[in-house]
Amino acid sequence: MRLGDVPSGSEVRVCCLDGAGPIARRLAEMGFVPGTLIEVVRRAPLSDPIEFRLRGYLVSLRREEALLIRVHSTLSDPSAIGQAPAGDASDR
């Protein structure tokens, strides 16, 4: 599942980031790192960009960038996330 497809009002956990380069770096620095809890707050009119809450603050991303972020549902075991980078990397 990718963050750009998660319906508003739900919570997910970051699994990993696709892609490299400045945008992936900035997303990570803004707190989108494996294991982080993200709440999808709302979508702007015309459903883009999307507002998220994480680490106690609000940030908006376009759907395009949010699709770079792979997420898990919060129901899966958080301790397993981010611990298996090899597996994540192989299906890129």
Next chain:
Amino acid sequence: MTRPLLHLHSHHHGSGSSLTTGRRDGEALVALAGNPNSGKTTIFNQLTGSHQKVGNWGGVTVERRDGWVKSNGRLLRIVDLPGMYSLSAVSPDEEVARDFIVHGFGAEGRPDIVVQVVDGGRLERSLLLTVQLIEQELPLVLVLNMFDEVRRRNLLIDPKRLSEQLGIPVVPTVGNRGEGIRQLVETLADRLDDSRDGALHIAFDDATEATLAGIRQLCADTGRPIGRGYAIGLLTREPSAPRGIDAGLMKRIEAEIERRQPRIGRTFTEAVTHTRYTAISKLLAESVSSTADHREGLTARIDRVMLDPWLGIPIFLALMFGLFQLTFTVGAVPMDWIDGLMSGLGEMVKGGVPGLWGEVLGDGIIGGAGMILVFLPNILILMMGIHLFEDSGYMARAAFLMDRLMRLMGLHGKAFIPLLMGFGCNVPALMASRTLESRRDRLLTMLLTPFMSCSARLPVYVIVTAAFFPRTGGTIIFTLYLAGLMAALLLGRLFSRTLLKGQSAPFVMELPPYRWPTGRTTWNLLRFNTKMFLRRIGTLVAAFAVLIWFLSNFPRAAVAPDPVEDGVETAYAESTYIYRMAGWAEPVFEPLGFTLKMDIALISGFVAKEIVVATMGVLMTGDSEAEEATLVQALQREVPSPAAALAFLVFVLLYTPCLTTVVTLQREARAWQWTAFSVAYQTGVAYLAAWGTLVVARGLGMG
């Protein structure tokens, strides 16, 4: 232990000026860094006793500002830096901050001490920068700002525990009330004298640590030892890091990274940021025991309405419309009595001061420059409205709402902030485009910002509509504002498909919590803008008014004009300097239906739009016989038709706003081709649009 805080002066540098002053003797350089919108400028103002502008959106400060404070016999030079989320800068304003801290600035070198200002409510995200700053191996002091909000929201942050964990001093402050500032100054003085180490050290995984050691070894071997922070910058391919490292060495460093990069799994960059955040989460679990609802009650409730998918945009438009209504209805009341005061004063001076000086003062300065003074209330109300958008935190929401529409026009959502600011004044709006990440987005925004009708254009609209459209004036003015915005968006679409092709940069924008604008910042804004406005009128506009008065009244030796005979007066007027100088303009503007006096007003308005009204005041009312004639009545006589008046308004809306915007554009874009293009195409667009307006208005029977 109350050491007196001695406020010294402060100033800020234009980015274009090369500053090579270095430091004063014994002066300590203090960098004020932090995330955007964490209150750095408020702390700076408190420390240095200055009144720099603050706001509630990321990017109010786009260039460094210096101020001085004396503490315990030491002179501290405080440098307020633009906000940054990380030392890996992505936009020019972040680069200013990063370069100062990582590379140092010319003769000054790197700062002696860094103060990171943190919004206590957004501590977790801010600590990423803290960790990076610690790795830079400069003495660091953490300022936990907005501590009152922290307490109110029941976030139980323990500054003492945090200080122990990070190994650096932590000072809680409430910037806008000055709480904790004295303690901060004392901490700074103490920290400068004490070079104790022991700040938090975050260890990365084995592969990362081995590569870092390898990079540092390579550098040390070639006689250029680097610190841990610098090595991390090289490892994570931070764009500015290779600066100052020669190409051969850089190649070997690249090879080292390539050799050690794990074949599968995360890149070093991912690993480093992940490890940092993991360490931060662990640390916060100990020093923050939050009983707060993490949903930030008030902001969430306001946003539910303001950012509603259906209501969001209508609410925004209603707010804008309300602001313009307020500008005209509330502003009109003091306008009337200032107007009365000025005409009375003009008469009195002309009556009281004999001869030429009476004419210069009465017709030139008061009749020309004083005319503009009437608009101070309107301009202040408009400025105040834009300021409230900025200060409350709504600006970022407007960008959020508009990003999709902006993107249809090839623009970046964040560009909406400079455009909106342009309604107040185009100059800070042009500078605000620095918060955009890509040069393409910045150039595009700067080319379009001048179409946003600034407050200096307002007087022209008000006077011309008062003369020709007394009943529909408000609607016409609001339509002009919309037309400017539409022109910006349509040309944005055109340019983004022709001159400035390419993708808009990614959109990553924080939405700050809503805050009540403080009385102090509002008061400072009003005071500052009034001062600037009066200064402009007292110097630039008054000088131009006198110049125009002189040029239009001399040489007068040739004839002693007998104003009774119309023909003689015309001949006399045509012999004056200004008619000789500006005669070329008559055929140029004739297709637009303008008279020579209107042409001269437009030409002098290139310097500043306030001068348009001042020039018309001098040229049209100065030599009038009927002394009670106001500029409004003069316009009805001098402007050929309502259609020409409308065309005139459209021209004023669209052509180059003022000389300052041209200078600012050149300073920001650093490419005279773009500056020249900007002036040329705006004048072209203004000409064509004015002509189209004239044709349509004539077609509608407006003469």
